[in-house]
Amino acid sequence: MATHGHPSGRNYQHPDRTENNPLHEEIVKLNDLLNRERHWRIQLFQELEHTKEHMAHQKNLTEVYINREKELKRHLERLEKTMGAESLCTSKTALDDSKNRKKNLQKDYEELQVAHRISQQKFTAELQLQKDINKALTKEVDKLRAAHEEVSVQYNAAVLSAKQQADTLREQFATEIKTFIHRVAEDNVLIQSLGAEINTLHQKIVDDIKVLQQNAAQMEILFQKDLKQLKTQLNVQMSLNLRHKSSQEKLTAELQLEKDKNKGLKEELDKIRAAYDDVSVQYNAAVWTAKQQTDTLYQEFARERKSFNDQVANDERLIQNLRAEMDKLCQKMTDEIRVLQQNGADKEMLFQKELQELKTQLGVQTSLNLELKAELEAERNIARSQNKLNELCTKEKSVPNVHFHHEPAEKTGVSVESLAVEAEDDFPETTTAVCKEEQENQFEDRSEESDDDKDKNDQGRQESSFSNAIPDPKPAEVGSDDLPPRKTKKKSVWKRVNHFLGLGKQQK
Structure with a gap:
């Protein structure tokens, strides 16, 4: 017990x-x-x-x-020096749009900074809680x-x-x-x-x-x-x-x-x-x-x-x-x-x-x-377009305007067509705009021709200036059966190139 x-x-x-x-x-x-x-x-x-x-x-x-961005600005300044003001209108508008986008992005960045400060305050509050x-x-x-x-x-x-x-x-x-x-x-x-x-x-x-x-x-x-x-x-x-x-x-x-x-x-x-x-x-x-x-x-x-x-x-x-x-x-x-x-x-x-x-x-x-990525892509596309425009200008300067022989005329026509095709491939928006302007100019030319039938001397001058600027599509050595479809095609391409480079209006 x-x-x-x-x-x-x-x-x-x-x-x-x-x-x-x-x-x-x-x-x-x-x-x-x-x-x-x-x-x-x-x-x-x-x-x-x-x-x-x-x-x-x-x-x-x-x-x-x-x-x-600095390199792009320098490149654009060089392009402004080398090219005229009329050909850079589209690029300037694109640059203005990009600047506006940059301003908007700067505002967003400031808002993000404010959000970051708020998160910083939250971290301090968490430390106080600890x-x-x-x-x-x-x-x-x-x-x-x-x-x-x-x-x-x-x-x-x-x-x-x-x-x-x-x-x-x-x-x-x-x-x-x-x-x-x-x-x-x-x-x-x-x-x-x-x-x-x-x-x-x-x-x-x-x-x-x-x-x-x-x-x-x-x-x-x-x-x-x-x-x-x-x-x-x-x-x-x-x-x-x-x-x-x-x-x-x-x-x-x-x-x-x-x-x-x-x-x-x-x-x-x-x-x-x-x-x-x-x-x-x-x-x-x-x-x-x-x-x-x-x-x-x-x-x-x-x-x-x-x-x-x-x-x-x-x-x-x-x-x-x-x-x-x-x-x-x-x-x-x-x-x-x-x-x-x-x-x-x-x-x-x-x-x-x-x-x-x-x-x-x-x-x-x-x-x-x-x-930001979209803005960079847009600036790259603008720079590429400016480079290709420079190449087109240099090629256009190398082509003579007066006293063509028959064989060089055919060669220059082919080169202009190839340039137009390249321009359409590289700048679909600009080429469509140029085509619209060309149609409007043709409509205006027709109205002017119908209204100015009385003034035959002015019409003869316009034809002579146009014939001096463009080689004869019907040379004596080439038959009419050889190039029937390329006659209108050469005119349209040449007009588009002249209008795109700002030469057609100056000749008129």
């Missing part, structure tokens, strides 16, 4: 277990929170490094674009210290009370060993049932906490996947942070300070953990001594039957106190579970808002890049 132990010793063992286990669990939770915060800050630092690299790359790209979280953690650590001190005080008081009760039991329970053994057996059964209930409740609470931790881990994994998918897109948007390098260095310094604070908190937690281990060792030693004392007391309780009923009442009071403490612990654990669920929901809402803002910024950045 000595192996059952004293009921008072068991009654003091359970409150210490119920008080120390929540403290240990809270310390583990705080450790997990600190590890998560540290991991999250490392990720933020890595993202800042990535943004710095991509901003440097973006700066190089902008410098390349600026150099290309500081507040660290303050809350320090407060919780202080609370744990106070609770640890209270537990140690309660432990000392419990040891003293156990010693006092042992002394009183020596004097009281000398005569009533038989009935006490029976009562002790009943009390052991009750205590075992209560211990089983407490263990089941504790296991249930631990399972609930594990389920919550698994759900939180799954949510973090999902958010990590979303962040990894958006990293490539974020690199473009985060490239604007290079111009705010000084502010980012301040942020990294603040993050380093927060890391140092976290290290200090971790050291304090390690100290608390070591103190908790010492207290648990002392508690086990005290329990072992109490058990030994109860084993010795079992031999002395034969003469202490008178105060047995009082001791039974004390035991019942202790059982009621255990039940009340168990209810308090259950209520405390449920409140902590609710707080954890609420914090997880708030963090999920914050991550959703940040993801939505990042997606909108990425859309704006991609549209800006597409507009």
Whole structure:
């Protein structure tokens, strides 16, 4: 019967277990929170490094674009010097359009700078939030210290009370060993049932906490996947942070300070953990001594039957106190579970808002890049068109206008047709415009011919000037059957080329 132990010793063992286990669990939770915060800050630092690299790359790209724009401007100035004002009207209009687009893009760029400043403010707000979280953690650590001190005080008081009760039991329970053994057996059964209930409740609470931790881990994994998918897109948007390098260095310094604070908190937690281990060792030693004392007391309780009923009442009071403490612990654990669920929901809402803002910024950045590419393509096409116009002008200058022989006339006609075909291939818009103007000029010529039938001398002059500018399509050596379809074709091509180069109007 000595192996059952004293009921008072068991009654003091359970409150210490119920008080120390929540403290240990809270310390583990705080450790997990600190590890998560540290991991999250490392990720933020890595993202800042990535943004710095991509901003440097973006700066190089902008410098390349600026150099290309300068080269295009120089090339256009050279073209203005070499060519006339009339042939550059279309290119000037295109350049004006490109300048207007550049102004619009500059406005968009300024708006992006404003958005970047807003994102910078958000980063500072997040840092302030992390500081507040660290303050809350320090407060919780202080609370744990106070609770640890209270537990140690309660432990000392419990040891003293156990010693006092042992002394009183020596004097009281000398005569009533038989009935006490029976009562002790009943009390052991009750205590075992209560211990089983407490263990089941504790296991249930631990399972609930594990389920919550698994759900939180799954949510973090999902958010990590979303962040990894958006990293490539974020690199473009985060490239604007290079111009705010000084502010980012301040942020990294603040993050380093927060890391140092976290290290200090971790050291304090390690100290608390070591103190908790010492207290648990002392508690086990005290329990072992109490058990030994109860084993010795079992031999002395034969003469202490008178105060047995009082001791039974004390035991019942202790059982009621255990039940009340168990209810308090259950209520405390449920409140902590609710707080954890609420914090997880708030963090999920914050991550959703940040993801939505990042997606909108990425859309704006991609549209800006597409507009820049379109503008560069337009400027390249304009430069190519100006080069081909220069080649056409040089070829036109090399062709003589008067005193053609018959064989060179055919060669020049073929070259002009090939030039017209190349011009139509290279400048479909300009050639269609020239064809429309040619049709309008032909209609005007017909109206002038119908109105000016009376003035035959002017008509003879126009025909003589046109015949001097264009070689005779019917030479004496070539028969009329050889070139019947190319007669009108030569006229139309020559008119189009003359009108395109601005020569037809000057001859009229």
